[in-house]
Amino acid sequence: MVLLHADADAFFASVEQRDDPRLRGRPMVVAHEVVACPSYEARALGIHAGMATRMVTRRWPEVLVVGYRGEAYEEASRALFEVFHRYTPLVEPGSIEEAFLDVTDRDRGDPAGMAAALRRTARAEVGLPVSVGVGRTKLMAKLASRRAKPDGLVVVDPDTEARVRPRLHLDDLWGVGPTTYEKLHAAGLFVVSDLYGWDEERLKGVVSTAMARRLLSIAAGTDDATVRLPGPRRSVSATRSLPATRTRSKVAAVLDECIGRAVQRVTGLDDPPRLPARVEVVVRYDDGVQVLQRGALSVPTLDLGALTALSHDLLDRTGFEWDGRGVTMVGLTLPLPVAPTAPPAPTP
DNA sequence: TCTGGGGTCCTAGGACCC
DNA sequence: TCTGGGGTCCTAGGACCC
Numbered sequence: 001m002v003l004l005h006a007d008a009d010a011f012f013a014s015v016e017q018r019d020d021p022r023l024r025g026r027p028m029v030v031a032h033e034v035v036a037c038p039s040y041e042a043r044a045l046g047i048h049a050g051m052a053t054r055m056v057t058r059r060w061p062e063v064l065v066v067g068y069r070g071e072a073y074e075e076a077s078r079a080l081f082e083v084f085h086r087y088t089p090l091v092e093p094g095s096i097e098e099a100f101l102d103v104t105d106r107d108r109g110d111p112a113g114m115a116a117a118l119r120r121t122a123r124a125e126v127g128l129p130v131s132v133g134v135g136r137t138k139l140m141a142k143l144a145s146r147r148a149k150p151d152g153l154v155v156v157d158p159d160t161e162a163r164v165r166p167r168l169h170l171d172d173l174w175g176v177g178p179t180t181y182e183k184l185h186a187a188g189l190f191v192v193s194d195l196y197g198w199d200e201e202r203l204k205g206v207v208s209t210a211m212a213r214r215l216l217s218i219a220a221g222t223d224d225a226t227v228r229l230p231g232p233r234r235s236v237s238a239t240r241s242l243p244a245t246r247t248r249s250k251v252a253a254v255l256d257e258c259i260g261r262a263v264q265r266v267t268g269l270d271d272p273p274r275l276p277a278r279v280e281v282v283v284r285y286d287d288g289v290q291v292l293q294r295g296a297l298s299v300p301t302l303d304l305g306a307l308t309a310l311s312h313d314l315l316d317r318t319g320f321e322w323d324g325r326g327v328t329m330v331g332l333t334l335p336l337p338v339a340p341t342a343p344p345a346p347t348p
Numbered sequence: 349t350c351t352g353g354g355g356t357c358c359t360a361g362g363a364c365c366c
Numbered sequence: 367t368c369t370g371g372g373g374t375c376c377t378a379g380g381a382c383c384c
Contacts, residue, residue, distance in 0.1 A: 050351025
């Protein structure tokens with residue numbers, strides 16, 4: 001197997017720098033209330049995603065701030081994936097800006113050459129820097145692209161893999177987050193080689209069944225190398241951060257704007273559109289706590305009136321008005337049914 | 349200092365059925 | 367009337383990813 005993991009660097013910021021020459025080579029951030037994506041020049045100053053925008057501009061007045069342009073990023077993503085598909089039909093999106101590509105038997109024995117060609121094409125035609133990692137499994141390709149950033153290429157060949165794999169730290173594994181690592185740590189497991197000698201039954205006493213299987217396959221070198229084509233989108237969400245507020249009308253107005261955006265995106269997804277049967281409304285408070293409320297529509301619909309009525313109901317149920325904290329984010333998710341029915345087969 | 353504005357997947361438990 | 371074993375579907379809640 002030869003897998004590539006292609007990952008655009010500082011994606012939102014790179015799109016902005018591409019579209020506005022005045023931003024190129026300068027520290028800048030894509031941000032609303034907080035920073036969503038700093039350019040590499042801004043990262044060099046110590047700026048990272050999640051910082052309050054006001055703090056950034058106060059401390060680094062030379063940093064330019066631009067707003068979030070969702071449609072521009074989606075268009076750039078489409079162009080990027082169009083390039084990916086020239087190298088193989090087997091493309092599994094990881095997010096708007098990254099994908100696994102299975103190029104087994106297509107790379108003419110020169111995966112590095114193919115990866116370099118992909119990077120050149122993305123740069124020339126889409127105008128974006130893309131880092132690429134090459135490996136035998138998804139994990140290896142992913143670790144390689146992480147190592148390749150920014151704007152680089154790293155190949156993990158079998159010899160390198162054999163050397164590196166046992167020494168991988170468990171919290172560097174994709175899929176192992178703080179909660180899981182805490183459990184592994186408590187069981188005395190820190191690196192991949194610590195898993196040698198463990199079996200599934202025993203590891204299931206530490207982490208969930210699925211996680212135990214995944215970890216043991218990583219230790220055995222038989223981890224996931226299957227690139228899966230994307231299925232239909234499972235949900236669409238729209239959220240928006242705002243300056244901490246307790247004013248009901250402000251929160252409701254931002255939520256209404258999110259409903260509009262989400263409905264538009266669902267409508268653009270399929271023809272005819274799939275209709276949500278439920279709505280989830282989320283609120284984040286200024287102490288960082290998030291509250292989610294879910295509710296069912298009486299009938300699946302994209303009708304703005306019905307969605308707004310239910311969403312406002314759910315918003316009330318989050319208790320945002322009376323618990324004294326300010327609201328710093330509000331939004332909603334529309335879970336979508338898997339495609340209703342396949343189109344009828346053509347009649348012979 | 350643990351976020352933005354998006355997403356996916358897993359698991360537990362209840363409802364319901366035979 | 368109660369118990370039991372087994373299956374499926376749905377939802378809530380988390381963990382995790384960029």
